[in-house]
Each structure stands twice: as C-alpha cells, then as structure tokens.
Amino acid sequence: MFLSLLIYFSVVAVLSINWPKTLTHRFVIAGLVAGVLIDGLRIETGTDWLPYYQHFNSFDNASFTDYQNFEIGYQYLVWAIKSMWDNYTFFTVIHAVIIYFGVYYSVFKISNSRPISIVLLYGSLNAMLGSNRQLLALFFLVISIKYLIERRLFVFSTLILCGALFHKTILIFLPFYFVYGLSLQGYTAAFCLLIVSNYVLVQKFSGFMNLLTQSDSGRFSTYFDSSIGNMRPVLALSKKFMVLGGIFILGAKSLRMRLTSIEKEKLMFFAFCASVSIILYIVGLYGLAAFNSRLDIYFGILFVAIIGGKVEALVQNYIRKLLLIVFLIITAFITFSQNPFLDLFIPYKSIFYNVNFIRDLY
Template structure:
C-alpha cells in the first residue's frame, strides 16, 4: 500500500502548481512524465488488477486469426484486432499492456492539456478516480477515446466526433451511449428544467416502471439483463460488490455535486467556456443513473461512465470560483482530501487484487 501512497502523494504535490504562476508548458511536461510513469507501471504489472487472468489467457492462449476472432470471448472487433496485431509481433503480454496503457494515457493526456484550465488538478483526480489507468481494461480504452472526442464537440466538428465515437464502439459497445453528447453539450438547460428532469428520473426509477417496460418489450426480467451485462463483461466490478451502502453514498454524492455545480454555474460558465457543456454531461449522467439504478444497476453504472469522466473537470473548476488565494488553497485542500479518500476506497474495494503491486521485476 505504501507504493500507492507514494505515487498518489507525488500527483497531489504536482497539483499544487496549478495554484501558482508556473508556466503552462512546464505543467504539460509534468503531466507528460506522469502519463509516461503510469504507462510504464501499467506495462510492467504482473498478476495484479481486476480481470488479469481473463485478459492474460486470452492474449497468451490464442495465436491465429481464427482463434482470436472465432473464440469464446465476446469481445469487440477493435480489441480483437489490437490483440491479434500485437501477437503477430510478440507473444509478450507485458508489451501488449504497455501499448494498451500507452494509448489510454495518450488520449487522456491530449484532452487534459488541450481543454483543462487546471490540468494538474484534473490529472490528480483522474489518477484517483481511475487508479492512473495502470489497471486498465477494455472499457478504459473506450472511455479514453470517447473523452478525447470532447475536443471536436467544442470545435463543433460533428463528423470527427461521430467517427471517434464509432471507433470507441469497436472497443466497447456501450460507447454508443455517448452519441447524444454532441447535442447535450451545446444545449442550454435552465436550473428549473434540470431539477425537474432529475426529479422525474428518481420517481420513475423507484416506481418499477423500467422493470415493467423491460418485461413487456423484451419478455425477460430486468434482473436477468443486469446479470447478463456482468456476465458479458466477465467482470468482477459489479453492483453487488458496491453494496447498498455504497449505492446510497453515491446517490448522496451526486445530489450534493448537482447542488454545488448549480450554485457556481453562473460565475464559472462565464470564466470557463466549457463549464456549461460539462455541467450538462454531469446532469445527464445523473438522470440515467437515477432512472436505471434500482432496476438494472449494472447497466446504469456501465453506460454513465463516459459522461461521469467530466466530473473531474467540473471539480477542478471549483477553485476558479474564488479570487482570494486563501479560499483557493482551502478548496484545493478539500479536493486533495476528497481525491485521496476516493483513491483509497477504489483500491480497497478489491484490496487483494491491487495490493501489493507486483511487476515483472518483482522477486
């Protein structure tokens, strides 16, 4: 655990420089080397992280085109091609991990240095939320491609946005849920409408209507869909592990964040050109979350991750709400504390799978 504490502490120290007059190019360099470090750690890991065996044996067990593309694993074609092409070059799984993690860190690095007003704080929050992408899986790659598309949403380049979303679906089919993002970002919603939509989603989500609709149109119980989603992913990170207490705390967190982001919206939307659009993303993710949480939570949690990512941008912008340096530092300290708690919780959910960190160089 000491290894992770040292890593996180380094990122936390980096983030303080966002409160200083450090030149942006130097901040970019810090993020670049931080991304290189995460890529390296993701590449040399050994028997550590969720779903290790599943992905390891998939890569090592197959060699030919037919084996990869006609096997028993229900993976998307993009991921199959990536495995197959790297396997042609080398049978070293850690080379695959190095390339795989590198692609993820590249897309996130490009997005953060391009659009984040406080990039080092966003980098810290990304490290805390996603464990630095060191233990990435298929959906991690899809997320990194999807969030990169924000650059083209901002530029109002619809075709490039659609192409990137299409590419992401070749690595995880749930990426298709991000298609409405282009229009959601540029839409203007009043606070009244946001509150109304969130309220409606909570009422419908608790009414049992979603389960009823699923039953009528698909002829199967909603709980079956929920289990099927987990089975199709072969993933250990399911709803049951989070538990009802975790779900309750997540609901409280989302309601609290909606309140905070709404209170500061008028000022921050003037200061940061992308605040309104990212605020819309967060509210939309809450709408989906509350709508499906009590009927098909596994599906709900998987489809909102693409919109949820931008929560870290909104959190970093809270510092910009204050002009007083003392208040800015206090806000930064709160964000650092929150990110540390989040990181600790993320590791402890699957403690035995993350701790200790093992690498190919471990004795």
C-alpha cells in the first residue's frame, strides 16, 4: 500500500510536466485522501505502534502526569479525541489528516505546487510513520515557515513553542529565524560557526555522558547512544551530497535565468537548513544519535523536499525537467527501500485488509 502511494505520486510528478496546474492539483488531492485512508486505517503497522496504542487505550486523567514519555500537548490531543470517540482508529485517521494535509499538502504549496516535493518527502518520511508526536511537531514547523519568511517573530515563535508541546526537538529551529535573509557570505560564516560549535559539543560529550549516566536523568541516555554501529557514514553522506548536488546541477541554468531575488533569498535559506543535516549526521556518529535520527526529519528531509520542488518549478526545458524528476524519484525509491523496519510496514495491515496477519511488533 505504501509503495503504491509512492508510485502514484511519482507518476503524477512525471505527468505534471505537461498537465495544467488545476489537473495536477486534483490528482495530488486524490493521492492525499488515499494516503489518509491508508495511514489512518492501519493497525499494528508502523514504528512504535504498541506504546502509542497502549497509551491511548489506558489514558485517563492520571496520564497527564506522564511527562517522561508523552509531552503535554500530545496528551491533551489524546484526551480531546478520546472524549469524542474512544477508538484508536478514529485517532489515527485524525492524525493522518493533520499530516497529509498539514505537512504534505503544505510542502506541496511551499514548493510552487510541484508533486515531486511530495515524492521526496514521502520517500523519506514514510519510515517515520508511527512517530506520532514528532510528526505533529513537524506540522507546526511546516506551518511556521510562512511566518519566518514574512518576518513575523511572534507568530513564528508561538507555532514553534506549540510544536514543542508535542516534541521538544523542534525548539532547535527557533534560532533559525535570525538566520533567514543572510548573504552567501553570512550563510557560509553561520555554517562554519555551527561546525565549530558542534566540534566543541562532541569534545565535551564524554564528560557530559558520565554525569548523565550517574544521575537520575540516566533515562535520557537512549537519546545519546553511540549510533556508529548501525549508521553507514560514507553511503549516507554521499547520498546527501548527491541529492542536493544533483538538484542544483540539473537546475543550474534555470536558477541563473529565472530565480528572482525574493525566491533566491528563500532558496538560500532552505539550502542552508538542508546543509545543516550534514553536520547533524556527523555529530550523530559520535554518540549524539538524536541529532541525526530526530533532527534529520526537520533539516535533512523537509527542506530537501522543498528545494526539489522549487528548483523543478523553475526548469522550463522538457528534457532537463524530466531528468531532474526521474533523478529525484530514483533517490526517493532508494530511501524508501532503506527503511530498516520494513517488516513493520510490509505486509500492510488495516481494519479491513490483512486483519488476521500476526506481526511481531517491537
């Protein structure tokens, strides 16, 4: 089912080269509705199914004290939905509506209404299916981008803080408000500053971990485990450089000819954010696994999808546009196939389909 949806959006992305925008829009909406049904009606499918399912079913007023595992915003959402109908499928359908129309559709619009952005986003984000809290935080981040660009600090900050009520990792995006609008030299300096600060962070990490594991906060150590054993640095970093490089190389001529000053400002910011994911991945190799696994969803997945759509929209030459779309579709399928937990997704199981299949959940 999930692969079928990726194929559907890929076909729409290719055909959209010749389609009018209204027709493309209709097919995108149809695909998003199908995504809501596929995602929302699933059972025992996706990561972290059990903890979220058990939390929903056992939720009561006493659960509001469980801040260790579930942020207060998520708990209030569970409380509100459960007050309407005590059914976890009802919850997953509402959650799916928020993600598919609040995240996927919003990214589609930000990316000049290009379906290739959904292909890129879905190819990577589908592996996060089941990460209920962080996907809700991602929704707030996507919505906040509009106000960051419009320089509306209060609204932007409010949205990021609301997102933190679902997953605190989103707070790292707050300072990026002040990065937007820098010159190329300014972004280069900011990137170098991040490299230095992360080098210091890694150097101090061993001592910090010793204190952490000796204190009552040892429960947080799972966020800081050494991930070098299950990460493939050469392959992963090569892929990041290849995707970003491929987008800008194939779109270079169109960027020079058609990129307006306002769009250039946006694209430079998005490219800077996507580049930050490279630093985060390297830091993750040295034990701060959450810097890669948790934050890559914001920097390495979201902004690459936006960039892909924006650049593809600028390319007018049919052959170059087709090459760019095919290149990005291939990278999306490669990423999709690299999900280390595919056995939690395939075969698909829903309230109507494959009901009797027994899955080993973990």
